[in-house]
Amino acid sequence: MAVNGSAPSSGLIVSFGEMLIDFVPTVSGVSLAEAPGFLKAPGGAPANVAIAVTRLGGKSAFVGKLGDDEFGHMLAGILKTNGVQADGINFDKGARTALAFVTLRADGEREFMFYRNPSADMLLTPDELNLDLIRSAKVFHYGSISLIVEPCRSAHLKAMEVAKEAGALLSYDPNLRLPLWSSEEEARKQIKSIWNYADVIKVSDVELEFLTGSNKIDDECAMSLWHPNLKLLLVTLGEKGCNYYTKKFHGSVGGFHVKTVDTTGAGDSFVGALLTKIVDDQAILEDEARLKEVLRFSCACGAITTTKKGAIPALPTVSEVLTLLKGGA
Numbered sequence: 001m002a003v004n005g006s007a008p009s010s011g012l013i014v015s016f017g018e019m020l021i022d023f024v025p026t027v028s029g030v031s032l033a034e035a036p037g038f039l040k041a042p043g044g045a046p047a048n049v050a051i052a053v054t055r056l057g058g059k060s061a062f063v064g065k066l067g068d069d070e071f072g073h074m075l076a077g078i079l080k081t082n083g084v085q086a087d088g089i090n091f092d093k094g095a096r097t098a099l100a101f102v103t104l105r106a107d108g109e110r111e112f113m114f115y116r117n118p119s120a121d122m123l124l125t126p127d128e129l130n131l132d133l134i135r136s137a138k139v140f141h142y143g144s145i146s147l148i149v150e151p152c153r154s155a156h157l158k159a160m161e162v163a164k165e166a167g168a169l170l171s172y173d174p175n176l177r178l179p180l181w182s183s184e185e186e187a188r189k190q191i192k193s194i195w196n197y198a199d200v201i202k203v204s205d206v207e208l209e210f211l212t213g214s215n216k217i218d219d220e221c222a223m224s225l226w227h228p229n230l231k232l233l234l235v236t237l238g239e240k241g242c243n244y245y246t247k248k249f250h251g252s253v254g255g256f257h258v259k260t261v262d263t264t265g266a267g268d269s270f271v272g273a274l275l276t277k278i279v280d281d282q283a284i285l286e287d288e289a290r291l292k293e294v295l296r297f298s299c300a301c302g303a304i305t306t307t308k309k310g311a312i313p314a315l316p317t318v319s320e321v322l323t324l325l326k327g328g329a
Contacts, residue, residue, distance in 0.1 A: 011138030011279035013053050013060045013272075014088070014168075016159050017046035017146045018121040019075050020098035022264065024309055029106035032113060038101070041264070041310030042078050044121075045143050045175040048265045048311045052272025052301065054083040055315045058279065060272075061133055063088030063159060065124040065152075067097035072120065078312065088130040092120035104262055104309075112179055118149065125151040126158040134159050135166040138279050141271065143175040147190045160197060169231075169282060172198035173271050176207050184210075196227045200278075200285075202234040202271055219243070219250060231285045234274075234295075236267055241299050249288045253295040256303035256324060265311025270302035272315070300324045 022043040025035035046062065053060035062084050066072030068091040075097065079086050098119035103111045116122060124146075134140065140163035146156040164170055174191045181187035188211060195201070203225070205217045214221045222235050222245055233245040241255035277284065277294040284290045300321045308314035 010059060012085075012136055013050070013058060013139040013141060013275050013279055014063060014134055014137035014163070015046040015050040015060060016063045016134075016140065016142040016156065017044065018098060018143075019044035019047035019062065019064055019066060019079075020100055020119070020121070021071050021075070022310065023099065023101045024262065024264070025102075025104060028104040028261070030103070032101050032103050035103070039309055041313065042075055043100070043264065043311045044098075045145070045173065045268050046141065047075070047079065048268035048315070049141055049173075049272045049275070050079065050084045051082045051312050052265075052269045052315045053276050055317055056273060056276045056301070056321075057318060058272075058276035059085075061085035061088055061137070063130060063134065065090045065092055065120045065128070067091065067095055067120040068093045069097055071097040071099075082312070085133070088133045090124060090128045092123050095120040095123055102264065109263060112177060114177075114180055116180070121146070122149050122152050124155045126155045129155055129159055129162070131162055134162050137163050137166070137168045139171055139275050140164075140168040141171040141173070141275060143173055144187075144191045145175065145177060145180060147194065148180055157194070160194065164197065169200065169278075170198045171200045171202075171271065171275055173202045173267065174207055174211075175267070176204075176210055195225075196229060199230065200232045200234075200274075201225070201230060202236060202267070202274075204236050204267060205238070208235050219245075231282075232291075236270060236302070238263070238266075239303070242270075242295055244291065244295060246285060246288075246291075248286065251288065251292070253292055253299055255299050258303045258307050258324075260306040262309045262314070263306050264309075265314060266302040266305045268311060269305040269315050270298045273298040273301040273321075297321060297325065
């Protein structure tokens with residue numbers, strides 16, 4: 001499938017981390033206790049990214065652990081149905097697949113309550129990793145939730161190291177979920193503990209404030225997160241688009257005005273689009289005009305994802321993105 005008029009990508013993008021079930025209230029703007037019912041929506045940021053890639057004609061695989069239960073096998077089935085390679089998935093007989101109850105406030109933003117004590121994804125061990133799959137990645141993408149507890153933290157570090165040694169581009173979206181961490185300080189410390197390994201980092205405006213301790217969303221604040229090996233730093237600004245920073249240039253790309261229903265998965269859709277575009281042509285990261293075009297495409301993907309409930313059902317196809325791009329911002 002052509003991506004924005006170009007040839008389909010052939011490089012493999014491997015996503016590492018958690019996949020879970022989000023239970024989203026059938027009615028927006030109510031607390032969890034007040035919700036009359038819930039819609040079952042597959043989620044988990046790394047899994048969302050993997051499916052975002054295949055929706056856009058790219059090649060992806062998912063590495064993680066699910067419960068050997070109905071939900072776990074359902075999620076593995078969803079990955080396969082969406083064309084994601086699933087030979088990096090393990091099943092745990094002793095722990096359940098993670099669940100999250102997500103309240104949608106009236107403005108479409110979210111609040112989370114997690115059921116993980118422990119969930120299967122937290123129990124992935126380094127020995128269970130499919131190293132051949134990881135070594136075949138052109139891009140290796142991950143978040144920070146897998147850093148919270150052992151043994152998954154060690155599995156994460158090993159996978160990252162193996163991917164880097166094999167020459168993969170490392171992509172990091174911290175995807176901050178404070179309720180899962182023991183404290184804000186611990187979250188900040190662990191998120192930053194792997195900061196300098198990444199080639200591409202994407203943070204939201206909220207994450208920028210959290211990591212820098214500043215309430216300013218400006219260039220100085222963003223560049224305080226720069227490290228010498230970084231090729232691209234992105235700060236997403238919701239409907240306002242994103243700011244981008246490279247060694248040689250920086251700037252911003254505007255967003256799209258759509259009717260937002262649920263922001264779940266918008267950042268993952270953005271990242272999936274970006275990675276699909278650069279996996280076979282990393283020179284884009286050094287060409288500002290081409291990078292801006294790719295980021296506009298990525299912003300369109302993020303915008304479309306906010307127009308439906310749940311992440312995976314809302315991830316767009318190329319034709320949907322092109323329709324929005326042709327319609328203008």
